[in-house]
Amino acid sequence: MHDNVILTGFMGTGKTTVGRLLAARLGCEFVDTDDLIVARAGRSVADIFREEGETRFRAREAEIAAELAGRRGLVVATGGRLMLDPDNAAALGATGPVFCLSAEPTDILTRVGAEADKRPLLSGDAPEARVRDLLHRRAAAYARFRPVETSGRAPEEVAEVIVALLAANLHESIPVRHPGGSYDVVVGENLLSDVPRAAGIDGPAAIITDDRVGPLHAAKIRMRKSGFNEPDTGSGPQKPGLSGVPILTMPAGERHKTLDTVRELYDGLLDAGLGRDATVIALGGGVVGDVAGFVAATYLRGVDFVLCPTTLLAMVDSSIGGKTGVDLPRGKNLVGAFKQPRLVSADIAALATLPADEFTAGMAEVAKHGLIADPVLWQRLMAEEWRIDPRRLANERLLRADLQTLVARAIRVKRDVVEEDPYESGRRAVLNLGHTFGHAVEQVSGYAIRHGEAVAMGLAAAAHLSAALGECSPSLPDQVEAGLARLGLPARIPPMLDPAALHAAMGSDKKKKAGRLRFVLIRDIGDIVIRDDVPAAAVMAVLERVRGDIAPAPSLRE
Ligand SMILES: NC(=O)c1ccc[n+]([C@@H]2O[C@H](COP(=O)([O-])OP(=O)(O)OC[C@H]3O[C@@H](n4cnc5c(N)ncnc54)[C@H](O)[C@@H]3O)[C@@H](O)[C@H]2O)c1
Numbered sequence: 001m002h003d004n005v006i007l008t009g010f011m012g013t014g015k016t017t018v019g020r021l022l023a024a025r026l027g028c029e030f031v032d033t034d035d036l037i038v039a040r041a042g043r044s045v046a047d048i049f050r051e052e053g054e055t056r057f058r059a060r061e062a063e064i065a066a067e068l069a070g071r072r073g074l075v076v077a078t079g080g081r082l083m084l085d086p087d088n089a090a091a092l093g094a095t096g097p098v099f100c101l102s103a104e105p106t107d108i109l110t111r112v113g114a115e116a117d118k119r120p121l122l123s124g125d126a127p128e129a130r131v132r133d134l135l136h137r138r139a140a141a142y143a144r145f146r147p148v149e150t151s152g153r154a155p156e157e158v159a160e161v162i163v164a165l166l167a168a169n170l171h172e173s174i175p176v177r178h179p180g181g182s183y184d185v186v187v188g189e190n191l192l193s194d195v196p197r198a199a200g201i202d203g204p205a206a207i208i209t210d211d212r213v214g215p216l217h218a219a220k221i222r223m224r225k226s227g228f229n230e231p232d233t234g235s236g237p238q239k240p241g242l243s244g245v246p247i248l249t250m251p252a253g254e255r256h257k258t259l260d261t262v263r264e265l266y267d268g269l270l271d272a273g274l275g276r277d278a279t280v281i282a283l284g285g286g287v288v289g290d291v292a293g294f295v296a297a298t299y300l301r302g303v304d305f306v307l308c309p310t311t312l313l314a315m316v317d318s319s320i321g322g323k324t325g326v327d328l329p330r331g332k333n334l335v336g337a338f339k340q341p342r343l344v345s346a347d348i349a350a351l352a353t354l355p356a357d358e359f360t361a362g363m364a365e366v367a368k369h370g371l372i373a374d375p376v377l378w379q380r381l382m383a384e385e386w387r388i389d390p391r392r393l394a395n396e397r398l399l400r401a402d403l404q405t406l407v408a409r410a411i412r413v414k415r416d417v418v419e420e421d422p423y424e425s426g427r428r429a430v431l432n433l434g435h436t437f438g439h440a441v442e443q444v445s446g447y448a449i450r451h452g453e454a455v456a457m458g459l460a461a462a463a464h465l466s467a468a469l470g471e472c473s474p475s476l477p478d479q480v481e482a483g484l485a486r487l488g489l490p491a492r493i494p495p496m497l498d499p500a501a502l503h504a505a506m507g508s509d510k511k512k513k514a515g516r517l518r519f520v521l522i523r524d525i526g527d528i529v530i531r532d533d534v535p536a537a538a539v540m541a542v543l544e545r546v547r548g549d550i551a552p553a554p555s556l557r558e
């Protein structure tokens with residue numbers, strides 16, 4: 001018996017019509033929760049609302065959700081609010097993928113217009129304003145589910161879209177355009193084994209990974225190695241032309257993001273006899289991606305490049321935008337190149353082995369993306385529990401699905417920015433939100449503070465600076481600090497880091513323009529502004545103000 005397929009979404013998005021068509025296409029039983037409630041109560045939804053009250057109706061919904069969670073092989077169309085209840089969502093979401101149908105407010109009104117009297121939530125004046133208001137208020141809650149737009153599509157087409165998503169294992173493809181063409185960022189589960197096909201690799205290739213990620217995940221790319229440092233544990237059918245692919249393993253960690261590592265990797269590629277028709281496949285976090293990308297950009301003046309990010313940070317941040325490079329003894333990322341990948345394959349299932357504090361650190365960049373441009377993303381961070389042990393991802397389907405839609409949303413924010421500014425000449429500066437302070441914290445702590453934690457402190461500091469300069473409401477810094485704490489991230493700079501030293505370190509950041517410090521400031525969640533005229537005194541005042549140990553204390557790298 002296959003999983004259930006759950007449809008949710010606002011009224012008038014066609015859940016019942018589409019659900020029926022979908023069930024017919026999939027050859028399974030269709031259940032509409034409202035119909036079930038009406039049948040059992042012996043009266044209409046409107047009558048139940050009127051005579052028993054909304055609370056009783058919600059209780060009836062909860063009973064139905066619990067009951068259906070015990071069954072499989074169904075297509076379930078749910079009442080518009082049923083899946084907004086966390087218990088209902090947990091129960092039904094564990095039984096199969098959840099799609100959220102959406103539609104333009106005007107379409108919703110046209111579609112429900114005929115039966116508006118049966119829709120208790122729409123009775124009253126100004127129904128369109130009411131619809132917009134409700135959609136706005138539910139946006140974050142609905143955003144955790146896989147979106148399917150229905151406006152401009154007949155119900156048959158919507159069912160077709162869902163069938164296609166199911167057939168593609170629910171992978172989500174986010175196209176990224178750049179001056180030389182475009183590539184897809186694919187977000188999904190168990191993607192690694194499909195990388196050679198998805199990337200269209202039909203010639204020689206090499207996997208570059210590190211000594212932590214390689215043993216855990218390299219075999220999944222299903223390539224047979226040939227005498228390099230990793231044993232072949234690949235399973236499944238070997239594709240002709242893809243066997244014998246070497247796995248080149250670098251030591252894990254930022255301190256190996258160096259030209260020495262690059263040189264060793266060049267040697268590995270030469271030893272393997274790889275020519276200009278080769279593809280470099282990076283498998284790992286941002287360090288591996290940056291190093292392997294630089295190798296791909298420069299080996300024989302450039303070979304094809306595929307990225308398989310395995311940290312949250314690498315998925316939402318470093319894998320998008322084409323920046324690659326290595327550190328020099330005098331500073332981070334001082335040597336590099338732009339190198340666009342042919343494909344980015346972000347396998348949510350690979351995050352299950354990530355250490356918890358790496359996961360949390362990655363959440364700082366997700367939060368940054370919400371603050372830059374996506375209030376709904378920020379609301380989702382606040383509404384759901386993201387302080388999780390990544391190991392839960394191995395066996396919790398709803399959690400993986402939630403994380404997938406979150407990661408995809410965060411990727412879109414970065415995609416939109418880098419498409420506008422592929423070579424970092426302007427708009428990309430917005431991505432430095434929290435990073436001017438954050439880099440200083442990293443540097444002055446001697447890199448004892450993790451990047452994501454430093455960024456979190458930087459986001460809080462940026463919020464305080466924004467408030468001090470009158471760019472945002474005085475309550476915004478508290479909101480940002482509380483949000484970071486919720487994610488398990490520190491919002492205060494440890495007192496042992498001297499404000500004057502931090503201030504000096506900011507001046508040496510390479511993002512400085514024409515001698516003046518540029519700050520990305522927050523006007524509101526999802527709305528930022530860049531200012532070049534921030535007085536040094538205001539920055540110093542903020543550095544003094546955000547010192548302190550508030551839980552959770554930053555963990556230090558060993
Ligand atoms: N190119 C860009 O645009 C860009 C943007 C942001 C950051 N970066 C760079 O990214 C780097 C940081 O990336 P990061 O945070 O991913 O660090 P990382 O690559 O060092 O990974 C963190 C640790 O997690 C391990 N790891 C990775 N994936 C794992 C998995 N699935 N299971 C178990 N262990 C796993 C790694 O081996 C490493 O020890 C920095 O060097 C930074 O400069 C680049």
Ligand SMILES: [Zn+2]
Nearest residue numbers: 365435451455
């Ligand atoms: Zn960052």
